[in-house]
Amino acid sequence: MKEKKLNHAIKCLLAAAGIQILTLGYNVFMNLQARAHMTSLISQDPTQYGTVALPSLFDVSAVFAAFIVIAVHFVIQDLRKGKGWAWVGGMTVFVLSIASFAFPVALYGLICLLDERVRNDYIAELDIAL
Numbered sequence: 001m002k003e004k005k006l007n008h009a010i011k012c013l014l015a016a017a018g019i020q021i022l023t024l025g026y027n028v029f030m031n032l033q034a035r036a037h038m039t040s041l042i043s044q045d046p047t048q049y050g051t052v053a054l055p056s057l058f059d060v061s062a063v064f065a066a067f068i069v070i071a072v073h074f075v076i077q078d079l080r081k082g083k084g085w086a087w088v089g090g091m092t093v094f095v096l097s098i099a100s101f102a103f104p105v106a107l108y109g110l111i112c113l114l115d116e117r118v119r120n121d122y123i124a125e126l127d128i129a130l
Helices: 002-044 060-081 084-097 103-113 116-126
Strands: none
Touching: 002 060, 002 084, 002 103, 002 116, 060 084, 084 103, 084 116, 103 116
16 A cells, blocks of 8 residues: 555656646746737837836746756655655655645645655654654
C-alpha cells in the first residue's frame, strides 16, 4: 500500500510540473497578445500613448514554473531512493502548487505523501522525532 501511495504522489508531482509548464505557455501567449495590442494602439496614435513600456514575455511566473519543474525532477529521483529530504521537497512542491491550477493534483499528492505509512518511513530516514 505504501508503494501505491508513493507512486500516486510521484504521478501527482509530474502532473503538477506539467500544469506549471502549461500555465507558463498560456502566460507567454497572453503577454504576446498584450504586446501586439499595445503596439497597434501606439502605432494608431503615438502622441496619446507616448513611450509605454511593453510587458515582458517572461516574468516571475516563468521562474516559478522553472523552479517547480527542476525541483520535481530531483524530488522524484530521490523519492524512489527513499531519501528523507525528497519527502520534504515533494511536500514543498505540492504546497507551492496549491495556489495554482494544479490545486486538485497538489492536494491529492499531499494526502499521499502524508499517509502514515509513507510519512513514517521518510521521517525515520530524516531522524525526526514526532
